[in-house]
Amino acid sequence: MSRFNITDLPLEGVKKVERQLLGDERGFLSRIFCASELATCGWHGPVAQINHTFTAKKGTVRGLHFQHAPFSEMKLVSCLKGHIWDVVVDLRADSPTFLQWYGETLSSEDGSGLLIPEGFAHGFQTLCDDVELLYCHSAAYEPNAEAGINIFEPRLAINWPLPVSECSARDQAFPPLDVEYSGVARK
Ligand SMILES: Cc1cn([C@H]2C[C@H](O)[C@@H](COP(=O)(O)OP(=O)(O)O[C@H]3O[C@H](C)C(=O)[C@H](O)[C@H]3O)O2)c(=O)[nH]c1=O
Secondary structure (H helix, E strand, O other): OOOEEEEEOOOOOOEEEEEOOEEEOOEEEOOOOOHHHHHOOOOOOOOOEEEEEEEOOOOEEEEEEEEOOOOOOOEEEEEEEOEEEEEEEEOEOOOOOOOOEEEEEEEOOOOEEEEEOOOEEEEEEEOOOOEEEEEEEOOOOOHHHEEEOOOOOOOOOOOOOOOOOEOOHHHHOOOOOOOOOOOEOOO
């Protein structure tokens, strides 16, 4: 029995993954990851790493992060507490939607998450205080392969829904994209 409602989003390979909440008088159980179901979305390897983030302040932006090949990764981002505006940016050099972005609201109430293929930058803005996310990664964290795009990159013009209340110094320091920027290899 499927435990997710998976829907395609406008950028090829990006999916909304709504967890089925199996409720009873005690509360609910929901499945975060399922190899057989997510194989249909292109996730064929093991979960290499699982991260949990807590973000205290409404309006905080984390991102826009990605890892370069051969450490490029799929991510399953699940909102476990609160709600966020989640953003993916298509960096795939051969993609017809190269440098296009898409934003989707994720919340713990509806058990929603986002499946993000390799070749995308990811970031989010919190829409409330005390947000918790769980990330399943298809590749391990490799600091030397990590990179980022500035959240205010003019070539993207992302419409963050709230004034940015917090953003790390590292994220603020990402330089603008070069005019010749041609994207990343998928794997
Ligand atoms: C991503 C990562 C980070 N770290 C260390 C590095 C820093 O010392 C500390 C905080 O890292 P950072 O400021 O990059 O955390 P976020 O800004 O939440 O980054 C994440 O948020 C954006 C939205 C994402 O999509 C990525 O999954 C991830 O980059 O954790 C680790 O030890 N392992 C990891 O996998």
